[in-house]
Amino acid sequence: MNDQATPITVAEYEALAGERMAATPAAWDYYAGGAGDELSLADSRTAWNRLRLRPRVMVDISRRDLSTAAFGVPLAHPIIVAPTAAHNLAHADAERLTAAGATAAGALFTLSTISSAPMEEIAVAAPGAPRWFQLYAPDDRDACRALVERAAAAGYGALVLTVDLPYPGNRERDRRNDFAVDLGVHLPADQPVDPETGVVIVPTMDWDELAWLRSICTIPLVVKGILRADDAARAVEAGCDGVWISNHGGRQLDTAIAPVDALPEIAAAVGDRALLVVDGGVRRGIDVLKGLALGADLVAVGRPALWGLAVDGAAGVQRILEILRDELSLAMALAGCRSIGEITRDLVARP
Numbered sequence: 479m480n481d482q483a484t485p486i487t488v489a490e491y492e493a494l495a496g497e498r499m500a501a502t503p504a505a506w507d508y509y510a511g512g513a514g515d516e517l518s519l520a521d522s523r524t525a526w527n528r529l530r531l532r533p534r535v536m537v538d539i540s541r542r543d544l545s546t547a548a549f550g551v552p553l554a555h556p557i558i559v560a561p562t563a564a565h566n567l568a569h570a571d572a573e574r575l576t577a578a579g580a581t582a583a584g585a586l587f588t589l590s591t592i593s594s595a596p597m598e599e600i601a602v603a604a605p606g607a608p609r610w611f612q613l614y615a616p617d618d619r620d621a622c623r624a625l626v627e628r629a630a631a632a633g634y635g636a637l638v639l640t641v642d643l644p645y646p647g648n649r650e651r652d653r654r655n656d657f658a659v660d661l662g663v664h665l666p667a668d669q670p671v672d673p674e675t676g677v678v679i680v681p682t683m684d685w686d687e688l689a690w691l692r693s694i695c696t697i698p699l700v701v702k703g704i705l706r707a708d709d710a711a712r713a714v715e716a717g718c719d720g721v722w723i724s725n726h727g728g729r730q731l732d733t734a735i736a737p738v739d740a741l742p743e744i745a746a747a748v749g750d751r752a753l754l755v756v757d758g759g760v761r762r763g764i765d766v767l768k769g770l771a772l773g774a775d776l777v778a779v780g781r782p783a784l785w786g787l788a789v790d791g792a793a794g795v796q797r798i799l800e801i802l803r804d805e806l807s808l809a810m811a812l813a814g815c816r817s818i819g820e821i822t823r824d825l826v827a828r829p
């Protein structure tokens with residue numbers, strides 16, 4: 479890519495990725511789409527734009543420290559990569575490159591269960607880098623336990639249990655395209671199928687089974703797909719170390735609340751008892767600042783990493799994350815924050 483064409487915003491990467499994937503429109507739709515009328519998808523983006531900031535002035539912000547930590551592991555900044563399935567649709571080298579790009583940008587990478595490369599290979603592609611493994615719990619408990627044990631053995635620092643996919647959402651783009659994603663290398667081949675629709679079901683656990691998972695999981699456990707304070711509190715009481723506020727990128731229950739709109743009540747309910755992650759429609763460093771101000775410890779991006787991967791492999795992923803990091807740093811400067819700890823609730827205007 480020549481300098482002139484180098485995108486300077488995440489939105490420009492999205493447009494370029496669309497061009498790169500023009501030959502595979504069904505794959506592009508799978509990445510881009512949401513459920514139903516895609517109202518949650520759109521709202522997750524505009525919810526950030528509705529929030530207004532109250533900057534502090536006359537602070538010496540000539541040096542900013544973006545560093546933070548998750549479960550005792552130091553991180554260069556609080557922007558992390560959310561788990562997304564099937565990176566092979568964007569690039570033949572798939573998750574290996576996404577992980578490498580995230581690592582080069584100092585970002586924690588979360589590997590989806592629905593990966594085209596085994597988790598051990600990703601660990602080798604980015605040795606020593608902070609990474610988590612996202613679990614779609616297989617029906618079979620032995621298979622489930624095996625995945626959990628493999629993740630811990632391969633150095634994944636936390637297990638992220640996704641709980642908002644008891645059944646796939648109504649992805650109308652995929653239905654029109656007759657597109658079904660390959661379930662990748664981690665799930666057993668005999669996952670149950672809905673007899674009416676033929677859709678592969680990846681069941682999530684109920685609260686009783688969560689207690690079992692907690693008992694066999696030796697690494698921190700994060701529950702992903704929470705949108706209510708009562709569910710968040712229950713997860714913490716069940717021994718979860720982290721709560722990931724998400725509506726699955728608008729791909730599950732259409733008109734579900736935007737994650738950032740659920741964040742304040744969940745932050746109030748959870749307090750310091752668990753690590754809080756928020757995702758959904760994060761496209762600017764200013765969004766990250768708002769998420770941190772409203773109580774998140776980490777802010778995650780899903781689709782943007784896929785766009786970077788489609789445009790320029792690992793370098794594209796790295797660049798996307800660096801754009802967000804640099805925008806966050808500038809937003810901190812202009813809001814009068816020298817460190818992540820100084821990004822406090824009062825920075826966001828109350829409606």
Ligand SMILES: Cc1cc2nc3c(=O)[nH]c(=O)nc-3n(C[C@H](O)[C@H](O)[C@H](O)COP(=O)(O)O)c2cc1C
Nearest residue numbers: 509560561562563590640726727758759779780781
């Ligand atoms: C193409 C695609 C695949 C996804 N696959 C998974 C997955 O395998 N596991 C999971 O927990 N979440 C999955 N998600 C949801 C993301 O982890 C994340 O919650 C969401 O993408 C955040 O919104 P954003 O894409 O607007 O940043 C997926 C999202 C997309 C767009």
